[in-house]
Amino acid sequence: MTEGAPVPAAKTPSRRRFLLSGAGLAGALLVGWGVAPPRQRLEGSAPLVLGDGTVALNGWVAIAPDNTVSIVVPRAEMGQGVHTALPLLVAEELDVPLAAVRIVQAPLDRIYANVAVMRENLPFHPDDAGYTRAAAQWALAKVGRELGINLTGGSSSIKDAWLPMREAGATARGLLIAAAARLWKVAPASVRTADGYCFHDGSGRRASFGSxxxxxxxxxxxxxxxxxxxxxxxIGRSTPRRDARIKADGTARFGIDARPEGMVYAALRMAPMIGGSIGGINPASVLALPGVLSVIDFTGALEGQTGAQAGVAVVARTYWQATQAAAALPIRWLPGPHETLSTARLFGELQAALDGDDGHVYHDRGDVTAIAAGARSVRAEYRAPLLAHAAMEPVNCTAQVDGGKVRLWLSTQAPSIAVDIAARVGGVDAADVELHEHLLGGGFGRRLEGDMVAQAVAIARQCQGRPVQVIWSREDDIRHDVYRPAALARFVATLDGAGTILSWDCRAASGALGHQFVRRNLGLPVAGPDKTTVEGVYDMQYEIPHQRIAHVAVDTPVPLGNWRSVGHSQNAFFKESFVDEMAHAGGLDPVALRRAMLLKHPRELAVLNAAVARAGQPPAGRAHGVALHTSFGSVVAQVAEVSVEQGEIRVHRVVCAIDCGLVVTPNLVAQQMESAVLFGLSAALGGEITIKDGQVEQGNFNDYPVLRMHQAPIVETVIGMSAEPPEGAGEPGVPPIAPAVANAVFKLTGQRLRSLPLRLGPQGPVPGK
Structure with a gap:
């Protein structure tokens, strides 16, 4: 069960769907679990069997006679470094050198479930404390342990593994000490461990862990x-990445590199319109082309499943043959119910929702309607577009359906969801799905989805037992994504004569991506508040006495999904831009205003001060913009050094300060901040998906641009020292970059950019601003 080896399934899909639907995602499950102890996370439902004389000491650790230590890694490696950081947690407590560690990808078992991402999925304000919050988080942690959903997301990998993987290492070390003590007939307390050996200093004896x-x-x-x-x-030391060499020399294996024996290829044609369908196809026109094996309309096989968009696959011996035949295949498309859908209509519906609905109030403190005498009111409205993921590795999945079994070769962030979907579409039990997990060439939330799995299994069912690899083109990837929601946010705030913010009223409107995700991937109805829509606004830690944050969920036919940093990505732009507007309206320095609102939040204040101090003063012709944001348990402040050159925004340098709790691998945190800044900056300066006549207009990097190398700024990371448990690092660097750049642009030009992507108006720079 090394990287890419088959992972046996352990649950049937029906059980997970029953539990979730019976729980309403939380509450009802507590009735039966209220007096039950938490499910342990040390021993799996079946022992690890690795062969070659390797002995499993628990569900996470196994040791071979040659002293090689196999460590189970329960999360997907998609560039964030979990194959480096997570084994390190076990190795630290086990007292083994990293050079002796071998990675085993986790099987589907409840002990490897992501409990942290479930536990923190309730809309509590970070300043709230007490029994209610603690009880709710405890309850959701139990739900997470029972459901056993294994996924990589929410910047939760180290946070979730921090205790169970260390405990697994310590427990294994305790077993080895006990064995050595019995062998030598000494007290266990007299046995010490180091570098994969047990020692008894009193007698000079030693024994390897393997023996x-x-x-x-x-x-x-x-x-x-x-x-x-x-x-x-x-822990706490910079550690070379385990995957650096194989990615540099080309031996790393991603999902798209799967090559099971006898594999054929499938190229897709999917309905160009959202909700479109097939009116007719003419397979005969391409079946005679070289290498073409079959033409498969997979729409019917997906009814009621994830990825149920209409489509046709052309299966051929090579990918080139498949794509050429698919492009030549005559298809008559029917537009469906959304042929008039457009970007203007989407935002018109959001605007109407803001004008006509108070929405769900997520946070209410004080009384925003009680405006003090002489207070000044400031209003602003912000807008964020739909965004695609555009990961470097295109969407793909390889599937085989043969002999009552389904085999998958896949890059996925959610193996348990992938197995359940494969079982449903393949018509088998989840125990009959064999999953081979591979490295991910970028995830960003896109590979939490199961549409590519549903398509590949549906096509493979008609390929007479041959493995078939489905590969989306870049145009497929961008035009059939699950997008970050379009959103509008309206702010009304009041200030006193000294520029102090007295009240803060925010109401936003967008689609509820959490609802869509659950329906699409778990097959469940879901309603009610969706935390992702307002995260980063309702839970801000600025000390404003009167606050109200609400959201109106607007149904949309556009497929919505988790995009790196999820709701924080747009909400930080809204919030931090408006804070700057308030500073300007009150005649205050933006940093000074933030400091004044963080007197009871020393953690946030320290991060802000660290970023500002490192940034220093901008060179002539440039300006610094500041943003501060807390997400996924971590606080990030960024200072963007910006110029405007011939009407174009240019970011030269970004200082990024972060407090993410105790740092396991500082070099990986720095890499994540650099990655997040560039990812967020691509979206801030050019990311926008638009819709016309029911179709996504963008199709490739020429019209959905990502940052080029010559546009990339220098990124300097300042990591705060903390003794608190680790928090997230993969996503928190994304949200602050857009507002930091926008705030710098205002200093340079006097233009307040309230819409993403950031584009200067025709008047250009305003001298002296």
């Missing part, structure tokens, strides 16, 4: 406490 493992597997573990942070030898 002790068979006996250790039958011992009762000697209780070894988790190390104090001052004892760490690995």
């Amino acid at each position: 002790l493992a068979p006996a250790a597997a039958h011992e009762t573990p000697y209780e070894v406490p988790l190390k104090d942070r001052h004892q760490f030898r690995l």
Whole structure:
């Protein structure tokens, strides 16, 4: 079960759907679990079997006779470094060198479920405390353990693994110490460990973990406490990435690199209009082309499943043959119910919702209607567009349906969801789905979805047992994505004569992507508030006495999905831009205003001060814009150094300060900040999906641009030292960059850019601003 090896399924899809639907995503499950202890996360439902004399000491650790240590990694490696950071947690507590560690991708078992991402999925304000919040989080953690949904997202990998993987390492070390003590007939307390060996200093004896493992597997573990942070030898130090060499020399294997024996290729033609259908096809015109094996209308096989858009696959011996035949295939498309859908209509519906509905109030403190005498009111409205993911590795999935089994070769962020969908479409039990997980060439939330799995399995069912690889073109990828929602936000705030913000009223409108995700991938109806729509606004930690944050969910036929940093990505732009507007209206420096609103939040204040101090003063002709945002448990402040050159916005340097709790691998945190800044900056300066006549207009990087190398700024990362448990690092660097750039542009030009992507008006720079 090394990287890319088959992962057996452990659950039937029906059980997970029953639990979720019966729980309403939380509450009803508590009736039966209220007195039950939390599900343990040390031993899986079946022992690890790795062969070659390797002995499993628990569900996470196995040791071979040659002292090689196999460590189970439960999350997908998509460039964020989990194949480096997560094994390090076990190695630290087990006392083994990283050079001895071998990675095993986790099987589908409840102990590897992502509990943290479930636990923090309730809209509590970070300043709220007490029994209600603690009880709700405890309850959702139990839900997460019971459901066993394994996914990589929400910047939760290290946060979720922090205790169970360290405990697995410490428990395994306790077993080895007990085995050594019994062998040497000494007290366990007299045995120490280092570098994969047990030592007894009194007698000079030593034994390798590999030689002790068979006996250790039958011992009762000697209780070894988790190390104090001052004892760490690995945690907190920069560590070379395990995947750096294979990605540099081309031996890394991604989903698109799968090559099972006898594999054929499928190229797709999907309905160009949202909600479109097939009116007719003429397969005979392409079946005679070289290499073409079949033409498959897979629409009917997907009814009621994820990825149910109408489509046709051309299966051929090579991908080139498949794509050429698919392009030549005559298809008559029917427009469906959304042929008049357009970007203007989408935003018109959002505007109407803001004008006519108070929405759901997520946070209400004080009384925003009680305006003090002499207070000044400031209003503004902001807009963010639909965005695509555009990961470097195109969407793909390889599937085989043969002999009552389904086999998948896949890059996925959600293996348990992929297996359930494959079982449903393939007409088998989840236990009969075999998953081979591969590295991801970018995820960003796109590979949480199962549409590519549904399509590949549906096509493979008609390929007589041959494996078939479905590869989307870049145009397919951008025109058939699950998009970050378009959103509008309206702010009304009041200031006193000294520029202090007295009240803050925000109402936003967008689609509810969480509802769509659950319906699409879990097959469940869901309603009610969706935290993703307002995260980053309702839970801001600025000390404003009167606050109200509400959201109106607007149904949309546009497929919506999780985009890196999710709701924070647009809400940070709204919030931090409006804070700057308030500073300008009150005649205050934007940094000084933020500092004044963080007197009871020293963590946020320290991060803001660190970024500003490192940034210094901008060179002549440039300006600094500042933004501060908390997401996924981490605080990030960014200072963007910007110029305007011939009417174009140019970002030269970004200082990014972060407090993400105790840092496991500082170099990986810095890499994530650099990645997040460039990803967010691509969207801020050019990212926009538009719709006309029911069709997405963009199709490739010529009209959906990403940042080019010559446009990339220098990114300097300042990492705060903290003793708190680790928090997120993969996404928190994305949200602040757009408002930081917009705020710098205002200083340079006097133009307040309230719409993404950021584009200067025709008047150009305003001298002296």
